[in-house]
Amino acid sequence: MGFLEVKDLKVHYPIRGGILNTIQDHVRAVDGVNLTIESGKTYGLVGESGSGKTTIGKTIIGLEKATSGEILYEGENVTNRARSRKKKYANYNKDVQMIFQDSTSSMNPKKRIIDVMGEPMRNYFDYTPDEIKRRVAELLDIVGMNSEAMYKYPHEFSGGQRQRIGVARAVASDPKLIIADEPTSALDLSVQAQVLNFMRRIQKEYDLSYLFISHDLGVVQHMADNIAIMHKGRFVEQGPKQDIYRDPQHIYTKRLLSAIPDMDPSTREAKKIERQRVEAEYDAQETEYYDTDGRVYDLQEFRGSHFVATKPEGPNRSLQNEAINTGGEA
Amino acid sequence: MAVERNLLEVNNLKTGFRFGEEYHNAVDGVSLTLKKNEILAIVGESGCGKSTLATAIMGLHDPNNTKITGEILYKDLNLTDLNEKLYNRIRGNDIGMIFQDPLGSLNPLMTIYNQIAEALIYHSDLNEKQIKERVLELLNQVGIPRPEQIMKAYPHELSGGMRQRIVIAIALANKPPIIIADEPTTALDVTIQAQILDLMRDIQAETGSGIILITHDLGVVAETADRVAVMYAGQIVEEAPVDVLFKDPKHPYTRSLLNSIPHELEEGEELHVIHGTVPSLQNLPRKGDRFRPRIPWIPDEAFDEDPELTEIAPNHKVRGNSWKHFHFEGEEK
Numbered sequence: 001m002g003f004l005e006v007k008d009l010k011v012h013y014p015i016r017g018g019i020l021n022t023i024q025d026h027v028r029a030v031d032g033v034n035l036t037i038e039s040g041k042t043y044g045l046v047g048e049s050g051s052g053k054t055t056i057g058k059t060i061i062g063l064e065k066a067t068s069g070e071i072l073y074e075g076e077n078v079t080n081r082a083r084s085r086k087k088k089y090a091n092y093n094k095d096v097q098m099i100f101q102d103s104t105s106s107m108n109p110k111k112r113i114i115d116v117m118g119e120p121m122r123n124y125f126d127y128t129p130d131e132i133k134r135r136v137a138e139l140l141d142i143v144g145m146n147s148e149a150m151y152k153y154p155h156e157f158s159g160g161q162r163q164r165i166g167v168a169r170a171v172a173s174d175p176k177l178i179i180a181d182e183p184t185s186a187l188d189l190s191v192q193a194q195v196l197n198f199m200r201r202i203q204k205e206y207d208l209s210y211l212f213i214s215h216d217l218g219v220v221q222h223m224a225d226n227i228a229i230m231h232k233g234r235f236v237e238q239g240p241k242q243d244i245y246r247d248p249q250h251i252y253t254k255r256l257l258s259a260i261p262d263m264d265p266s267t268r269e270a271k272k273i274e275r276q277r278v279e280a281e282y283d284a285q286e287t288e289y290y291d292t293d294g295r296v297y298d299l300q301e302f303r304g305s306h307f308v309a310t311k312p313e314g315p316n317r318s319l320q321n322e323a324i325n326t327g328g329e330a
Numbered sequence: 331m332a333v334e335r336n337l338l339e340v341n342n343l344k345t346g347f348r349f350g351e352e353y354h355n356a357v358d359g360v361s362l363t364l365k366k367n368e369i370l371a372i373v374g375e376s377g378c379g380k381s382t383l384a385t386a387i388m389g390l391h392d393p394n395n396t397k398i399t400g401e402i403l404y405k406d407l408n409l410t411d412l413n414e415k416l417y418n419r420i421r422g423n424d425i426g427m428i429f430q431d432p433l434g435s436l437n438p439l440m441t442i443y444n445q446i447a448e449a450l451i452y453h454s455d456l457n458e459k460q461i462k463e464r465v466l467e468l469l470n471q472v473g474i475p476r477p478e479q480i481m482k483a484y485p486h487e488l489s490g491g492m493r494q495r496i497v498i499a500i501a502l503a504n505k506p507p508i509i510i511a512d513e514p515t516t517a518l519d520v521t522i523q524a525q526i527l528d529l530m531r532d533i534q535a536e537t538g539s540g541i542i543l544i545t546h547d548l549g550v551v552a553e554t555a556d557r558v559a560v561m562y563a564g565q566i567v568e569e570a571p572v573d574v575l576f577k578d579p580k581h582p583y584t585r586s587l588l589n590s591i592p593h594e595l596e597e598g599e600e601l602h603v604i605h606g607t608v609p610s611l612q613n614l615p616r617k618g619d620r621f622r623p624r625i626p627w628i629p630d631e632a633f634d635e636d637p638e639l640t641e642i643a644p645n646h647k648v649r650g651n652s653w654k655h656f657h658f659e660g661e662e663k
Binding site for chain 2: 222259
């Protein structure tokens, strides 16, 4: 059982227009998503831009409002309550933290690091100033930084260092879940390696869970235990990492995986042919995997904990087969 | 037998930016050649000087704040000597340019047709009918569906992948022998990236032009390049054909970089991290091996006073001799 459950989450934005500025339609950014988060695990959320992956993260932490659906934390309904100041939800606010892509804009430039990192501690714990100082030094040490760093301002650090401070700040309130939204997308390869290593180390130390949101399939493969692939606001495939990477079932997953550049130049031509084949398959089988409105089907169990969004079997499918048959006879 | 002439030759190019009264070189003595029919990738992390190099070749640096020395030889011209007016004739006609941000490189107030036509009007004497034919031909070449309609659209009406195709069409308009692409797919999703890279290779095979591809992404290099130059702190540290570079990298920086690519790990294993950080331009030590501070476990005698780029095998160049003594930390040589 997970400590955090997301049930049939929907986030729709109205599109207004017309003379009276009435609601004409909705953008379905997230359209019916289920997710269970267990402690100590990393969940990868992968998709292209506009797939809704960031919206899910923001809704869980309360930066976006859910249109419908539920977010249950330890059995308690916390949907759209995350920013509430009521005591009842304080635990939730403390236990779910976030790391953002852009480390520069996620820190107050006028505050020193000790104040930036001390804020969650002052909010949730009764530390004395000395204790805060000790704790900040401890956290900085975990992310490989000198304790002198606490008296500096954010602009005095490089991007990689700032992102490590972002990780340390997220850990400061002793959370259970960290939502990491593209935490390394703005970083160079060697710096990215550093941040990812620290994230894994901290995870072990504090038994943390990550919801790791990224468009980079290589990074997700490195970090995640479980992966959900998103398209058009819905999950097209969900399951253990190995199943998704070695045995992708949904046509969109296949397309995404075949597009990852390979580090072996000698397979270039073969890869290109494979990519074109998958692309053609995608175009040909689109109706098999998306309904008439272009919506992704509901997830069906494929094997064990591996789920794929396919056309529901049963009356629907047989009906269609029949239609084809009669068509052939006539 | 005729020796194949280099399309472009860069000799000991230095590009310095002004800080107060002093100039600090972001590109510090780069020499390279570009041949017909090849894609040369220049790869490195942010601050290594790769984009500065590209900008210098395109002549887009602000002359008030930069100092460029060395040669950029194209045909019988040294591009570093050209004035703005002459450079305008080269840019777009002889050198096509593709930038990272397609939205930023297109004029939001002009239709797609006008933007592509502009390049043709400026550099050729085609009449209106010929221009229209050529624009349609270009849109087809870069794989734009329904070109007749798209041509009347404005940039904001198109998706990121489509916009980048338009930018490529503009770069190709005058069939330039040289194309410089600075991070052409960095802003795009991976499926669109694959399409754009395939397109660039197809176009290169069709037109026989030479392409300089600037990127930080080793995956993009592996997918597209014929030859690769790796840059660190303003210098080329290794240059090799693409298969050699990935199979048998020599320079410590190249090896470290390849080793820090995320992949599936064994339990307890960590990604390779390069020690320290890239020094800023003003603090960059200009003497000795520039990568030395980042591999402190290698003994002093392994480094040269003044590491030179030397050919260690046909077409494979490595800077200095430190690679002969290099091993990863905690690993036996």
